[in-house]
Amino acid sequence: MPATEYQGSFLGRISIRRNQVVSMDGNHEQELEDLEIFQKNISDRFSDLLSDDSSSSSSSSEPFLSIAWVRKLLDVYLCCEAEFKAVLIMGRDPSLISKPPLDRVLPELLDRSVKALDICNAVMHGVDSVRQCQKLAEIAVAALEQRPLGEGQARRAKKALAGLMTALGIDDKDSGSHKSTERAWSFGRRGGCGGGSAAKDRGLGQFRAPSWGVPKNWSAAKQIQSMSSNLVAPRGADSTGLAMPVYIMSIVTVFVMWALMAAIPCQERSGLASHFQVPRQLGWAQAMMSLHEKIGEEWKKKEKKGSGSFVGLLEEMQRMEKVGHSLMDFADGFQYPGEAERLEEAAAQAAELAETCRRMEEGLVPLQQQIREVFHRIVRSRTEVLDVLDQAGKPSAPSV
Amino acid sequence: MGDCGFTITNHEVQHHIAAAAQHILMALKACRNLTDDNRKVLSDLNSYLPNEMILGESGGGMLMDMEEQIRHSEGIIMRWESHEGMIWDSGLAQASEYLNSVREIQKIVVAIGGLPVPSGGKPRELCLRAHCILQIAMSKLEEELIHILIQHKQCYEPEYMSFRSCVEDVVYDESFVSAEDEAMESVSRGDNSGSSSEQCLVDLVRPEVISAIKSIADVMSASKHDKEFCRAFVGARKDALDEYLVILGMEQLTFEDAMKMDWKALSCEIKKWVWALRIIIRVYLRSEKWLCNQILGELGPVSLSCTFIEIAGAAMLLFLNFGEAVAMGPRQPERLFRVLDMYEVLADLLFDIDTLFIEDAGSFIRTEFHELLARLGNYVKGAFSEFRNCIASDQPRKAFSSGVHPFTNYAMNYIKTFTAYRETLDLLLRNPEEDGMDPSPETEKGAEDSSYSSCPLARHARLLASILEANLENRSKLLKDESLQHIFLMNNIHYMVKKIKDSDLRQYFGDEWIRKQIGTFQHHATDYIRATWSSALSLLNDSRRLDLNPFNRSTPRDKCKNFVAAFEEVYKSQTGCLVPDPELREDLQISTSQKVIQAYRSFLGKNSAQIGDKYIKYNADDMEKLVLDFFSGSSRSLRSSRRR
Structure with a gap:
């Protein structure tokens, strides 16, 4: 999976030049130039993510917040990360890194990276629950594709769709129940299909065992909050030094993690939108800020509507929700042979659902692998930074 | 639902037979290794059966039959929908009855699907009805499945659970x-x-x-x-x-x-x-x-x-x-x-x-x-x-004089534990550039060169031991007293050697290394005795030849007195020294006796008459006994208790 479009030339240039430059002044100039390139690349990459959306509403292969788009976001992250390390570490004298303000901001960065690992892990499991939705939707599609469509298949579809609605966190009967999110994490629950007997409720409803993703008290919203709480832009002389790329990379990390958690099901995200702000008035952050606003708006819209119990902004999930709802209504009231118009409409929606499932089938496994790649990258970078700190003779590297 | 009471008419029996025969025929046709004769018989039969089974919209014959079958199966399937219990919990008979009903319905669905009838009408109605029942049954089976999986799961409990x-x-x-x-x-x-x-x-x-x-x-x-x-x-x-x-x-x-x-x-x-x-x-x-x-x-x-x-x-x-x-x-x-x-x-x-x-x-x-x-x-x-x-x-914070330093103890135990992980460590430490290890020449020539002593772990273990030794040398310098320095090094190196000799580490270090280290601590023992006793012993020396100044000449009685005073001083400090290893302690006591008591004995032998018995505080045997108090780790004094 060629996830990362490395800018080989960029990395190479930095290391070669840095080795040539000896004088302090020259070094600083060099630093400024590197920083400028770094910022520009970040700006470009995020603009790219932004333009993907404006160019199209549905025809693009990477609609906003779709699986493909999230994968692109992760690519962007991997690129930024690689360049960041080039700016920070490559060919640099380790002793520079142990001086203020880096001696303070680097441990903070490492601390943040550990928190990011937990987010990656939570999101990995989130993708699993998306896959559960996919499975249910596939069953619904299989049922609805039967011709002629009888009440039996309608019943089958309805059952699967009810499961899907539950998995999506939408519970028709007791909407607003805070239990519904929790339920979405377990295996999925039998919807009200057929004659509900006691035996039936004992059925699927029993899948309530703990899911090995994150501990029960873990909160995505709090995680983002704690990652961004100590994020302060470097001031004065620091703003042109190495503290700047560290700050920028921290913003990028928090933003990407935030966007991941907004898109993919995650535990406890109430108020996620307001827990992190992209700094304003910074050139490189403009595109990121626009993205942040867009996602935040989507989030607030959903939060208002779904009273906080929805699963994620992932485009495929949204589509699934919308089509699923409508198909659910269709299946619910279906009586053979059904109205031709309604049947046609449902067939089109089933096709859309099938298409969504196909995208999930294609995209979810690579997405998960990419999240894991990000995970490993963060681990590796953390080690590299610690090694440099170690070389710099810092007696005790932070334990976190 | 649940009108289970149905009667079987002759007509129905006939159709049951016909249906069964058709099933058999279909199954046989599917069989590949049929002779041509068999095939002919089959197709003859086949040509007979359809006549019997051609169905009309009137709903006679097979459709009636199917409807009856559907009704029958439906009865069984629907009965469980209003039933509280689970099918498989109610016994195998119930389960197989249920499964058979489902299979019957499935057969009918297949059969209707294969019928050359115009869409719509009775067959379609039956088909839809069958599908509906089938769907209910599928839901039920799913629940049963989950129920069985949960009811009958077993945990593996290892004995060391x-x-x-x-x-x-x-x-x-x-x-x-x-x-x-x-x-x-x-x-x-x-x-x-x-x-x-x-x-x-x-x-x-x-x-x-x-x-x-x-x-x-x-x-x-x-x-x-x-x-x-x-x-x-x-x-x-x-x-x-x-x-x-x-x-x-x-x-x-x-x-x-x-x-x-x-x-x-x-x-x-x-x-x-x-x-x-x-x-x-x-x-x-x-x-x-x-x-x-x-x-x-x-x-x-x-x-x-x-x-x-x-x-x-x-x-x-x-x-x-x-x-x-x-x-x-x-x-x-x-x-x-x-x-x-x-x-x-x-x-x-x-x-x-x-x-x-x-x-x-x-x-x-x-x-x-x-x-x-x-x-x-x-x-x-x-x-x-x-x-x-x-x-x-590791930098010592304060001087340590008594016995084996906990750091040596820690390090040696640590090194000893390597042997339990020998193969893994050998594998992981193989890469020499990882540690900047250059294979030391002593390893190359290694006389006993067993596979053990030349493996990467052995090289590392020896390197660690020598680093530890160097560290101990540094630590010993914190002690101001030279004899204490030697005692310290002797104790610790002896401990290292003993630890190695008495464990699997022996193979890694080899006998030559052990011999060398024994030499090292023995050397320290000799140095220790020299450093501790040289000044005291010099008091016994026949200094007349060396010192020409008559005022410096002391009488044997003075010498004896001074020596005893020096001995008491040394006694106080050396009883305070700790040599925890009994063998090493004994060796040191013996060497001390050989060197010191021997000299004292011969001094007394030559000079006892001049000194006079009452001025001899300890005879040589007394002193030899006192040497046995050395290295116990608790300082004692002779002056207060042992006065004559």
Whole structure:
């Protein structure tokens, strides 16, 4: 999976030049130039993510917040990360890194990276629950594709769709129940299909065992909050030094993690939108800020509507929700042979659902692998930074 | 519903026979190895049957028959919809009746689908009705499946299941402040010994219900409900695994938690991980895969592996993540052995992991474990060199004079523990550039050059020993008294040698090294006696020839008096010295006697008359006895107690 479009030339240039430059002044100039390139690349990459959306509403292969788009976001992250390390570490004298303000901001960065690992892990499991939705939707599609469509298949579809609605966190009967999110994490629950007997409720409803993703008290919203709480832009002389790329990379990390958690099901995200702000008035952050606003708006819209119990902004999930709802209504009231118009409409929606499932089938496994790649990258970078700190003779590297 | 009371007319009997005959014919035709004669008979029969079975819209014949069959099956299926209990709980007869009804309906659906009738009308109506019943039955079967899987799941309980007792265990404390010999002995590797029983397959679901599950699988997949079946199966089995992990005591830790955890708690989690991973891979997941195979084997390899990975994936991630968290932790020497335990168990299980996840869908998990192994290996190397740095750079805060320094004790116990991990460490330390190790010339020529003494671990162990020795030299310099310096080095080097000689380390160091080190501490013994006694002994010397100044000449009586005073001084300090090893203590006492008492004895022999008995405070034998008080570690004084 060629996830990362490395800018080989960029990395190479930095290391070669840095080795040539000896004088302090020259070094600083060099630093400024590197920083400028770094910022520009970040700006470009995020603009790219932004333009993907404006160019199209549905025809693009990477609609906003779709699986493909999230994968692109992760690519962007991997690129930024690689360049960041080039700016920070490559060919640099380790002793520079142990001086203020880096001696303070680097441990903070490492601390943040550990928190990011937990987010990656939570999101990995989130993708699993998306896959559960996919499975249910596939069953619904299989049922609805039967011709002629009888009440039996309608019943089958309805059952699967009810499961899907539950998995999506939408519970028709007791909407607003805070239990519904929790339920979405377990295996999925039998919807009200057929004659509900006691035996039936004992059925699927029993899948309530703990899911090995994150501990029960873990909160995505709090995680983002704690990652961004100590994020302060470097001031004065620091703003042109190495503290700047560290700050920028921290913003990028928090933003990407935030966007991941907004898109993919995650535990406890109430108020996620307001827990992190992209700094304003910074050139490189403009595109990121626009993205942040867009996602935040989507989030607030959903939060208002779904009273906080929805699963994620992932485009495929949204589509699934919308089509699923409508198909659910269709299946619910279906009586053979059904109205031709309604049947046609449902067939089109089933096709859309099938298409969504196909995208999930294609995209979810690579997405998960990419999240894991990000995970490993963060681990590796953390080690590299610690090694440099170690070389710099810092007696005790932070334990976190 | 439920009008079960139906009568069978002659007419119906006829049609039953006809239907049955057609089933047989279809089955026979499907058979490939038929002779031509057989074929002819069959087609003759066939030509007869359709006449009998041609059906009209009037609804006679077979359709009537089908309708009756549907009604019958529907009765059975619907009865369970209003029934509280579960089918399989009510007995096998009930279950097979239910399954047969479902199969009948499935047959009818197939038969109607194959009928050359215009769409619509009675057949269509029957078909839709059959589908509807079938759907109800499928839902029911799904519930039954889950119910059976939950009711009849079994836990594998290894004999050593009571692992959680370890939580109360005293975790060894390697910090050299409190290191005692015993403390370190417990560092011995975590229980990695694989008993043969853990290789076995166990029944994760009671074997008697396997056929029930299989028949549900067959019936559901015949109606193209395999997705539903797999979902239910995966869900139930995944929950069972989750529960089992709870039983094993596995905890869901975040990376943040793991990084902040104190070492004692983390060490316990590591032991649990090592223990649980072995059970999960060797027994549980092997059995799980076997179960999947039994039940889903016929669905084809792809859906089989997908199902298995869906069941096992999250649990594997749990183990992987904990491993990663440990591997990215600070590289502290105290963690080395626990991480080695992790490395060894994983290296040992890697083949099993590769086999379990051999299919494409599992390649992700395989790769992750291989990478984790590499990272744990790096950690071990890092912690190993951290230990070396620790020995090299540990700076004493205050002088230490008595006995074996806890640091020596700690370091030697630490080095000794390497032998329990010999093969792994050999493998991991092989790379010479990793530590900037140049094979020392002494190793090259190594006389005894057994495979042990030339292995990477042996090279590292010898290097560590020499670094430790250098560290001890530095420490000894903090002592102002020269004889104390020698006692210190003697004690500690003797301890090192003894530790090596009496353990498996002997093979790594070789006899030559041991001989050399014995020479070293013996040298210190000689130096010690010289440094301790030279000034006292000089008092006994016949100084007349050396010292020409008559005023400096002392009489034998003075000499004796001065010597006794010096002896008492030395007595006070040397009884305060500690030589913990009894043999070494005895050797030193003997050497002291030989050197000092001997000189005193001959001095007295020559001069006793001149001195006069009453001026001889101790005779040589007295003094020899007093030497036996030396090196006990508690200072004594002769002046107050032993006055004559």
